[in-house]
Amino acid sequence: MSESVFVVLCEIVGTSHQVTIRREAEDIKEMVRRRVTPNNEIIRMMSGSMREGFRLEGSDVDWMYWPNNYRVIMDMSQSDYYNTANTTFILSDSTESPPGFTLLKLLTPPTNRDLRSACVRMNNRVYISSSIHRGLTCSTVFPNSTVHGPCGSGVLGGLLEYDIAFCFVCDFWPPSASSWIDRCHSWPASKVVGDIVRNGCHFVAIGHSLGPHEHEEWRISFSQAEYKLVYSMNHCQFLTYGLLKLFLKEVLNQQSEETNKLLCSYHMKTTIFWAIQQNMLPHWCPQNLLAGFWVCFKLLLRWVCEGICPNFFIPQNNLFLTKVHGSAQNRLFLQLHELYKKGLACLLQSSSIRSYIIDVLYNPRLSICTDKSIMRSEVDYDKELITELGCVNITGVDLCYITKAIHTIEQYVESPKSLYQVVTLWYLTAVIFQQTAFLLQNMYTNKRANKQMYIADKKSCHMLRLAAKFGCISDMLYIAMYYYKTLRYREALSAIEMTKVKLAQPYLMYNRHVDRERYTEAVGGQSWSTKIRQAVAWDIALGTRICYISELIPEQQSALQKGKARTLIIPVFVMLYFLEFLCYRHIDTTLSQAALDDLQVLVHHDRGLYISDIYRDISWEILGICQQMAGNLHAALYSYQQSLISESSFSDIQSATQGRIQDMVQLTPHQYQ
Incomplete structure (x- = not known):
């Protein structure tokens, strides 16, 4: 029964197959993220039910963040394992705390401003107050977060609930949990136990309400151990x-x-x-x-x-x-x-x-x-992996970071991997090549070293073509963006036209929407590389610290200032018509207006098929930018207002929108009288 x-x-x-896809895709993304994160940056780890492999309706997403150059140790001898010149040490002191909780004693001067502000003195020693730290970091990632337990919580775009915990990492297993190791006779397997113990634990910012130091204590978190137990x-x-x-x-x-x-x-x-x-x-x-x-x-x-x-x-x-x-x-x-x-x-x-x-x-x-x-069916598993890949976010900020990321992927390519991890690495490689191409172009813009600029341009074009081979249909639009940015409008339009033809195929898989029969007939049984290149599209992800096209700089800066994760997501069809409008402005005004008309119909009438609700704000924004450039100021004002009042403010571009409205009114006040 x-x-x-x-x-x-x-x-x-x-x-079990679907759950494996979810786990392995996230595992490989996290391994790359951890390897490439600089010592003075923040590491991010997905935790909770999403990390365990659940995708239950209404579930929230949990993230843990910690500074890469801070380490909690259990005794002073453990500091010998680190480079003391670039590591801030914190000592776990649980002598006065209830089981599962501890005080965190700061051993070296903190370099982080929030951490300095969270320090308190007790018994002539400096400790990190969990309550102060929690209050200071609660809204670091998303500005409107509220404190919930050890986390900053909220709702993204009115749809997705999140919990984000800023914590500290410890590479050692806590002595208070040593009995757990001795208990593991039948489950989990000794290999899993060893892996869990080697990876230590975390400390999250909440104390025991009945403990002597509730506002200063930290709770030992076994989130990493728990998802590995669930995996087993x-x-x-x-x-x-x-x-x-x-x-x-x-x-x-x-x-x-x-x-x-x-x-x-x-x-x-x-x-x-x-x-x-x-x-x-x-x-x-x-x-x-x-x-x-x-x-x-x-x-x-x-x-x-x-x-x-x-x-x-x-x-x-x-x-x-x-x-x-x-x-x-x-x-x-x-x-x-x-x-x-x-x-x-x-x-x-x-x-x-x-x-x-x-x-x-x-x-x-x-x-x-x-x-x-x-x-x-084959389509179900393809949709599962495509959905997971659409969440990839490896955002480089300089070429050193990018080089490290490429070397990391090279190392993983040589190690045993599942098919899902191989495909994830393909996509990570495409993302990294795209970022590198635009970083190179930005480095040599407005410089007189024509030879260097010529070489950088050749390298950038080559990397973008490679990215299109590794990536999906929509990755062609990065080539179009690059050509537009370097004033090669006809080449950009050629890339746009090729993309448009492929996006019009009846078997396209986009935003989990697909005609199952046509998809199976077109690419069923073929290799993953063929499926992704011929039948899959993702939204366009723009790192907010890299200039892709100048028309979106205010929106990128707005998102970055809000402390949001460093990516601006734009629906692929919105970006297609946006680029087409921009390029035709320099070639054929009639065709430029036609592209604007297509964009307007899409934004006004789409009901979630091509524009997800969480991206309606950026879609209205882009329509407004095009209308303003075309001289239709009343329509532009309406679009900007729609962007501001969208139920979703996921993109965090409100300050850019308000700035555009203010500039438009100040420059042409007679238009609004």
């Missing part, structure tokens, strides 16, 4: 974890307002970790999926009854200590117990799987297929 639920969870959570689950265990998350969201948190904040997804994760390690179910397989869920539910019920949820790595850290106690604990237990008395019928309250549970309960002998017979 569990097999039916197994199948539907594969539909909701993903097959078999797919049935992973789906059970997914079912627990759905049960929390759709059943447990719907019981009453009094208790809907007491349990969280971290409690579900902790439950299944303990259930697997303590071998509470001998065989985790599709036939036993509901049995696995029930084992975890009973364990959770027992914990709530006792008021103790032991942290998986440091069991002395009771995760229920500050919330699940007293009358709240009693109410929660009674609600869980009522669900327990219903047995598996309690899952009928889950909107996602209710209909399948009904089939199971009334047809216990129902014969259902298992994992190996769950059908996914």
